[in-house]
């Protein structure tokens with residue numbers, strides 16, 4: 670057992686010169702490639718400014734009959750997505766909520782989708 674171990678160590682020792690020569694040169698390059706942030710500030714991705722779609726398209730009042738539009742503001746389960754997420758302004762989010770509730774009542778939109 671010990672003889673085999675010595676053989677192994679010998680083998681590694683013989684392989685070592687090239688490995689040790691490669692290892693120190695490889696380690697600093699990988700460290701250098703990694704971008705290091707100064708002051709430890711993290712910015713994973715740039716924030717994009719959200720714009721209210723109704724304001725952008727100059728839609729005054731949200732219509733409960735525009736089902737494809739209303740549907741785009743619903744989650745997969747049929748829940749309303751918050752204005753914080755979609756970027757809707759408060760006024761249009763209120764109108765949207767009302768429109769979606771009306772559409773649901775007329776069974777144009779689902780309350781839930783399962």
Ligand SMILES: [Zn+2]
Pocket residue numbers: 721722723724725757758759760761762
């Ligand atoms: Zn708006």
